[in-house]
Amino acid sequence: MVPDPILTAEAMRAAERAAFDAGVDPYELMERAGAAAAQIIWRAGHRRDVLVLSGPGNNGGDGFVIARILRELGVPVRVASLGDSRTASAQRARALWDGPVESLADAAPAAQLVDALFGTGLTRGLDAAVAERLGALVAHANHSYAIDLPSGVGTDDGVLLSVAPRFDVTIALGAFKPAHLLQPAADLMGRLVRADIGIAMPRDVHVLAPPQLRAPDAVAHKYSRGLVGVVGGSMPGAAALAAAAAARSGAGMVRRYDASPCEAGLHAIVHQQIEDPTVLGDALFAPRLASVLVGPGLGREEGAQARLGAVLACGRPLVLDADALTLLAGNVATHVPAGSILTPHEGEFVRLFGDLPGSKIDRALAAARITNSVMVYKGADSVIAAPDGRAAVTRGVSTWLSTAGTGDVLAGLVAGRLAVTGDPFRAACEAVWLHGEAAHRAGPAFVADDLLAALPAAIGSRL
Ligand SMILES: NC(=O)C1=CN([C@@H]2O[C@H](COP(=O)(O)OP(=O)(O)OC[C@H]3O[C@@H](n4cnc5c(N)ncnc54)[C@H](OP(=O)(O)O)[C@@H]3O)[C@@H](O)[C@H]2O)[C@@H](O)CC1
Numbered sequence: 482m483v484p485d486p487i488l489t490a491e492a493m494r495a496a497e498r499a500a501f502d503a504g505v506d507p508y509e510l511m512e513r514a515g516a517a518a519a520q521i522i523w524r525a526g527h528r529r530d531v532l533v534l535s536g537p538g539n540n541g542g543d544g545f546v547i548a549r550i551l552r553e554l555g556v557p558v559r560v561a562s563l564g565d566s567r568t569a570s571a572q573r574a575r576a577l578w579d580g581p582v583e584s585l586a587d588a589a590p591a592a593q594l595v596d597a598l599f600g601t602g603l604t605r606g607l608d609a610a611v612a613e614r615l616g617a618l619v620a621h622a623n624h625s626y627a628i629d630l631p632s633g634v635g636t637d638d639g640v641l642l643s644v645a646p647r648f649d650v651t652i653a654l655g656a657f658k659p660a661h662l663l664q665p666a667a668d669l670m671g672r673l674v675r676a677d678i679g680i681a682m683p684r685d686v687h688v689l690a691p692p693q694l695r696a697p698d699a700v701a702h703k704y705s706r707g708l709v710g711v712v713g714g715s716m717p718g719a720a721a722l723a724a725a726a727a728a729r730s731g732a733g734m735v736r737r738y739d740a741s742p743c744e745a746g747l748h749a750i751v752h753q754q755i756e757d758p759t760v761l762g763d764a765l766f767a768p769r770l771a772s773v774l775v776g777p778g779l780g781r782e783e784g785a786q787a788r789l790g791a792v793l794a795c796g797r798p799l800v801l802d803a804d805a806l807t808l809l810a811g812n813v814a815t816h817v818p819a820g821s822i823l824t825p826h827e828g829e830f831v832r833l834f835g836d837l838p839g840s841k842i843d844r845a846l847a848a849a850r851i852t853n854s855v856m857v858y859k860g861a862d863s864v865i866a867a868p869d870g871r872a873a874v875t876r877g878v879s880t881w882l883s884t885a886g887t888g889d890v891l892a893g894l895v896a897g898r899l900a901v902t903g904d905p906f907r908a909a910c911e912a913v914w915l916h917g918e919a920a921h922r923a924g925p926a927f928v929a930d931d932l933l934a935a936l937p938a939a940i941g942s943r944l
């Protein structure tokens with residue numbers, strides 16, 4: 482499956498320039514964008530009156546194309562603008578609109594509202610009066626559509642430059658932009674649709690796509706399918722959740738190494754109680770271990786630090802989560818073996834990497850480069866980033882995942898998929914997708930344990 486690209490405003494302009502260099506007429510691109518958006522609005526099936534708000538740039542130009550096409554389709558359309566159109570393409574689109582143009586301040590509401598005020602060219606927040614008028618017109622409409630982006634959001638980082646309303650539908654032109662996926666802007670998008678405008682684009686940064694998984698082959702055995710080690714510590718519950726997720730990830734076998742006695746858990750999981758970090762280190766040198774997870778339930782006391790040290794020295798592919806990340810603060814650049822996977826949430830990320838500049842995608846990529854490892858930067862808008870510049874961003878993840886233990890389940894899944902695939906970026910992407918899919922299948926108000934039962938079906942859906 483070809484993943485959906487995510488481009489910054491500058492990368493989008495570069496793709497646009499490349500299309501022009503290849504012979505595409507600049508106005509033709511605006512026609513394509515406007516026509517694609519008009520078709521989406523038309524097909525949404527609401528043919529009641531439309532008010533198109535048109536800004537000074539090319540986003541406003543798209544608005545005039547949309548207005549003209551919808552009117553040709555028989556929809557009653559009015560246009561309100563913020564003033565003159567400033568680009569050649571927008572002026573041409575405006576000239577082809579043969580209806581009146583009202584002022585934004587005076588325009589009466591309509592059943593359908595199209596926001597074509599600002600897109601990727603927005604550099605600062607809207608004037609308060611404009612933002613307020615936009616909000617009022619959206620609130621009045623039964624159906625609202627944002628063209629490319631809701632006016633007021635920062636394209637590249639998803640911050641709100643001014644107050645912006647929530648739309649029913651957002652039509653991303655050409656590519657998704659970071660704001661479509663990153664919070665808080667992502668929350669305003671409503672149903673997010675991408676309109677193809679037929680230009681080539683890089684896909685290093687993309688929306689997390691459903692993975693293509695494989696059933697074990699005929700000669701598979703438990704070791705060839707991947708042996709996962711889960712190193713726990715003083716709190717066995719979190720390690721038990723992680724180990725159970727690893728056991729249902731498609732891996733062949735899971736071994737737990739805890740400091741304390743193990744309470745009853747899955748019989749399929751082998752448990753070893755090892756308190757001495759030297760003995761733990763020796764156990765982890767087992768050549769068959771295809772991945773080792775440490776962090777869930779590790780604790781933060783001195784003994785935990787020693788156990789973490791044994792893991793960092795073991796030479797197996799690592800997944801570092803939870804307490805392991807807290808213990809690594811201050812040493813992350815020097816102590817994390819290259820090729821590991823780190824799974825920080827916001828607080829852990831800041832403790833590890835401080836105040837890195839840029840969007841969440843930029844920060845995840847920078848952290849991946851600093852550690853030469855894959856980053857799973859968790860949240861409502863999780864970003865998976867690799868040191869080579871690839872990144873995948875989640876979309877539409879269940880908000881019910883914000884409950885205790887779901888991070889432990891994800892960490893176990895990541896370790897499991899790492900044991901299966903041997904490829905950190907791919908493993909992280911597969912695990913994050915399966916985790917989100919299991920959450921959808923678990924429905925509302927689930928507990929982390931319920932995700933475990935949903936995992937086999939989530940895997941089955943991608944075979
Ligand atoms: N790239 C592509 O492939 C394609 C792109 N297309 C479309 O083009 C859109 C990008 O167009 P764009 O670059 O003209 O920017 P846009 O968002 O319309 O606004 C810029 C204007 O607003 C102004 N301005 C900025 N902030 C302001 C504020 N707060 N309050 C007031 N004014 C403000 C700014 O002026 P200045 O900052 O200089 O004052 C400038 O005049 C993109 O989102 C998509 O819809 C498609 O047509 C075809 C394919």
Ligand SMILES: [K+]
Pocket residue numbers: 540596597598599600627628629630631632
């Ligand atoms: K817009």
